[in-house]
Amino acid sequence: MKSALVLTAALALGATLVSAPARAAGPAAVAQVDPSLWTEAIDRRPGFDKASRAALLVYVGALDELRRLPDADMTAAFGVKSLNRASVERWAARETDLALANYRAASIDCARYAADWTCLDAVPASASALTSAATAWAARLPAGQAAWHANLAAFARTYVAEQMRLAALFPKTTSEIDRFNDGEWNGDALPDTRFLLSFDDGPSAPGGSTDDTLRMLATARRSGVFFLLGGNLQARVARGGADALAAAYRGQCVASHGWEHQSHQRWDAWQDSVTRTQALLRTTFPEAMVAPWFRPPYGQRTADSGAFFREQGLRVALWNIDSQDWNARVSANDVTGRIVTLMLIKRRGVLLFHDVHPKAQVALPVVFARVGTAVEWQECREAPL
Structure with missing residues (x-):
């Protein structure tokens, strides 16, 4: 059921994406979010890190969900004629690795906040461990966070679909999604x-x-x-x-x-x-x-x-x-x-x-x-x- 819901959302996104200007390879549906649903201040580092941990765990979940789509579903969802699956996988793997590094950086003070719901029991040792931990974490959110989580999860799925579509087109249509060299x-x-x-x-x-x-x-x-x-x-x-x-x-x-x-x-x-x-x-x-x-x-x-x-x-x-x-x-x-x-x-x-x-x-x-x-x-x- 969960994967079916994700696929339905992705296909709905793809129906609008297909009308986007081809030369720009950009989305007609853009990831948007209601920032007021996160009610804590982020103007200092502890608050920023807490919000970052929470956002990263949601984002990793979205990465994993859309990454699991079969080729045919992904092609339909992104509104593309052909799919460079290797490029999509390369982007998703790199993004998950970055998310792991970012979660570690955001968790440096977690030992001081044992009751913080955005701190995992242990900092994951690998990207796959972070993905598993994010899935378990989403199932035990504290009361009052359902609206924030649903809104951010929708943002994350739409954003991941934006980026995966660019990766699916690369390098036939080049973009910021990947680099060719160290220059x-x-x-x-x-x-x-x-x-x-x-x-x-x-x-x-x-x-x-x-x-x-x-x-x-x-x-x-x-x-x-x-x-x-x-x-x-x-x-x-x-x-x-x-x-x-x-x-x-x-x-x-x-x-x-x-x-x-x-x-x-x-x-x-x-x-x-x-x-x-x-x-x-x-x-x-x-x-x-x-x-x-x-x-x-x-x-x-x-x-x-x-x-x-x-x-x-x-x-x-x-x-x-x-x-x-x-x-x-x-x-x-x-x-x-x-x-x-x-x-x-x-x-x-x-x-x-x-x-x-x-x-x-x-x-x-x-x-x-x-x-x-x-x-x-x-x-x-x-x-x-």
């Missing part, structure tokens, strides 16, 4: 509870959403990496000049997102897109502001692109926490809940936003307040390469 990074290697902000697709026209986002970050004293489109940058410089634009981005880092927002996996001129944008960045901004990174639109790039990027002195910069702020079905409040929940699960990483949309400027101040001093925000100039 690509996605945030998984950052230290525990450290996060880097990133913003795609700008700059907007003068006085637009990019400017509002930059002011929000200056007020919050946070920095991030802005992956700029060369065409948008050229238009903005023509309207306001390079000096004014560099001043607007002061305190931030800029990097290339290519000349225009189309898949570099399917565009013959993708190398020119990279070099033209890189040249414009260098002539527009002080050298110290230009990060040696390239973020491919949609995360799509060719499997053999590593040598080109090494020659250009660039690394491919992916992400591991997607806000989905571009999606019309997702509100700023939805973005806040999604980001905070994924921070609890991932415990480190690169957050993806889009400064040409207004949701980040609304959601991020709430995120900053919600997590407080429990996490560290990576200064963009000091981000590890």
Whole structure:
């Protein structure tokens, strides 16, 4: 019965996923959560760790449930014509291993809280042991946690399906779901509870959403990496000049997102897109502001692109926490809940936003307040390469 319910939910998700834009390989149904159902503060490390332990145990359960779907059911559920099962298994195994490491990090003080319902009797020694322990744990939740658990379990299943669908398509359709070489990074290697902000697709026209986002970050004293489109940058410089634009981005880092927002996996001129944008960045901004990174639109790039990027002195910069702020079905409040929940699960990483949309400027101040001093925000100039 349990697996049947999971399959029904996955198939319902797949019915909407199939209508998503093929080139972006993104979901039309997006994992959303009600963060108010977790009633304890997470703005300091003990509270963050407790919420993290609980979220991880739910997440591991969802990973295990969807991972067990047969190929035919998975293909139907994800709305794909063919399934790269090996890619799905590789992603699921890697994600379960990360969850084990994250649960261990979140449990470092469990010895002090013997009655804490989010602390297992013993920290699992393996990923499979964590999965078994999570299944037993879910059967003995304390009274009053049923609504929280049901809501988070639904979020976790939908999120896992989002990611498994990307894995099912990889590498026929590339994305942030996997890396081709060590010249690509996605945030998984950052230290525990450290996060880097990133913003795609700008700059907007003068006085637009990019400017509002930059002011929000200056007020919050946070920095991030802005992956700029060369065409948008050229238009903005023509309207306001390079000096004014560099001043607007002061305190931030800029990097290339290519000349225009189309898949570099399917565009013959993708190398020119990279070099033209890189040249414009260098002539527009002080050298110290230009990060040696390239973020491919949609995360799509060719499997053999590593040598080109090494020659250009660039690394491919992916992400591991997607806000989905571009999606019309997702509100700023939805973005806040999604980001905070994924921070609890991932415990480190690169957050993806889009400064040409207004949701980040609304959601991020709430995120900053919600997590407080429990996490560290990576200064963009000091981000590890």
